[in-house]
Amino acid sequence: MASSTYLSNPGEVLIGVVDVTDQCTAATFTYEFDTLENTAFGQTARTNVAGLENNTVTLTMYMSYAAAETYATLQPLVGTQVTVKVKPTDAAASATNPQQVLTGALLASLPVVNATLGELSTVDIEFVGGVYSEVTS
């Protein structure tokens, strides 16, 4: 049995300066490097080295067109770079509650309407690129 687990419930999701935690139902923050193959003759297995950072944050959010809600937050940001922050819990940032920060990530697209009969409208958005950092204090 796992000795420590985490119940998914991020305490803070910030897009720029706007706290969208209460509109967000899923968040995946991926710290990633491009993989560059450097395998050469004579080797028996492929090898790789890290290239550039290629980070992404994907969020699923309830859509709302009311003032100061999802649409008002996201629509002006399409095509611009913004800072996205996600923290595992709402406690202060620490080594065991590290705030993940992606600075200068691009929001390239936004599904401005995603409607299905009888369901709450949600949108999946992705922030790409940007510089990753972690805040632990």
Added chain:
Amino acid sequence: MTYLVVSRRVGTPGEEYTPASEADAQRLLAGGFIRLADKVSTDKPPKARKVKPAPEETPDHGK
């Protein structure tokens, strides 16, 4: 320009908000997250109109 927080998504409603940039401020204003603080008038109140007293009627002494 002085801005006040409207939505708790960007702070405590009613408190002053300091945007990172003018572009941020315009975006947040348009989205209804913040508003411009009411302008406090520094104009002096208008002076009261001077009202001339009506001329007193002179009694007719039967002239």
